[in-house]
Amino acid sequence: MLTMTDEQIKKAADFFTQEIARLAGQRSIRLMEVCGTHTVAIFKAGIRQLLPENVELVSGPGCPVCVTPNEYLDTAIAYSKDPQVIITTFGDMLKVPGSSSTLAQQKAAGADIRILYSPLESLEIAKENPDKNVIFLAVGFETTAPLAAATILMAEKAGITNFYVLSAHKLVPPALRVLLMSENSRVDGLLLPGHVSSMIGVKPYEFLIDEFSTPAVVAGFDPLDILQSIYMLVKQIHEGTPQLENQYRRIAPPRGNEVACRTLYKVYQAVDTVWRGIGNLEGSGLGIREEYRSFDAKTNIPVTVEVMKEHAGCQCGQVLCGTLLPTACPLFGKTCLPEHPVGSCMVSVEGTCAAWYKYGAGRWQG
Ligand code: SF4
Incomplete structure (x- = not known):
């Protein structure tokens, strides 16, 4: 891999910055x-x-x-109250508010909730606790879903019968379609997610050009990657030539990771699913296929879920659609803080509101 000196990086950054300003001219551009x-x-x-x-x-x-809705959290919380259940999850799910509680509160009250670094750890927990049902909270996009699928395949191979998955996996392209169809959202170009694209490649985004003529660039995560990707978008807009480009080829090959995708779709299939604040989107989630339904928590472990409601005043839906800046939410930085999140966007370090709260400065601080 080519490495650049600090001087070369600065020179490149200066070039992209100046070109973005020149090509944008007086045009208002929303990426x-x-x-x-x-x-x-x-x-x-x-x-x-x-x-x-x-x-x-x-x-x-x-x-x-x-984007994980209250309904999912409330179901996970209801399962955590079952003394026969061990919940396994990544740590950032603990503080996400359900309708009336969080997994962190349930854990403090004695629920058996274990934090994982990999879903595979759930299988060891299941083996060590044969009299309990172990439910993994499968939340994430195409990046993490293949590993959840592989965990199910490994559980099947090992003959583990007390491991289950509560799936809330989501697919990025269908959400982008709905976003671009929305009358309220004005997006002139998209910086596409590098990690997701490393799995799915670029083909699933072709509709952005074919149906919406919206410039799109798969972008890496280094500052120079991002600046270059913004430059590529602004150049497309300036020239009036919307295209699907891949700035992150070194990690996200055009066809993605075909082995991971095969594993994913061996176990899962596209299903309709609810996105917090956005609603039910056709074909935007992943449900476990019939052949592996014995690992589906909802199918196999009955649970009564409390009545669900969204949090009054939370504007996560609009924030997630890019129609409202986090700082415009009346609760931002007042009653909604990373220590006491009202909505899900204030929970994860990568949550939009949490990022704006932690790093927002100058003209971006509302
Ligand atoms: S600041 Fe809090 S309440 Fe407002 S939209 Fe963000 S997460 Fe929701």
Whole structure:
């Protein structure tokens, strides 16, 4: 891999910054970074401050914790109250508010909830606790879903019968379609998620050009990657030639990771699913196929879920669609804080509101 000296990086950054300003001219341009990792990287590198006032970056629905609806949290919380159940999950799900509680509160009250670094750890827990049902909270996009699928295949191979998955996996392209169809959302170009694209490649995004003529660039996560991707988008807009480009070829090959995708679709199939604040989107989630339904928590372990409701005043839906800046939510930084999140966007480090709260500065601080 080519490495650049600090001087070369600065020169390249200066070039992209100047070209973005020149090509944008007086035109007002609104770009969306779809992925939460981009949101944080953009803040950390101070990229907004390098852009002219008329080139705006808004965040999209690319933080998996943020888009997981109350219904899912309430179901997980209901399962955690069952003394026969051990919940396994990544740590950032603990603080996400359900209708009336969080998994962290249930854990403090004695529920057996274990934090994992990999879903595979669930299988060891299941083997060590044969009299309990182990339920893995499978939340995430195409990046993490293949590993959840592989875990199910390994459980089958090992003959483990007390391991289950509560799936809330989501697919990025169908959400982008709905976003671009929405009358309220104005997006002139998309910075597409590098990690998701490393799995699915670029083909699933072709509709962005074919149906919407929306410029799109698969972007890496280094500051220079992001600046270059913004430059590529602004250049397309300036020239009036919308294209699907891949700035992150070194990690995201055009065809993605075909082995991982085969594993994923061996176990899962596309299903309709609810996105927090956005609603039920056709074919935007992953449900376990009939052949592996014995690993589906909802099918096999009955549970009564409390009545669900969204949190009054929370504007996560609009924030996730890029139609409202987090700072415009009346609860931002007041009753909604990372220590006491009201909505899911304030929970994960990659949550849009959490990132704006932690890194927002100057003209971006509301
Ligand atoms: S600041 Fe809090 S309440 Fe407002 S949209 Fe963000 S997460 Fe929801």
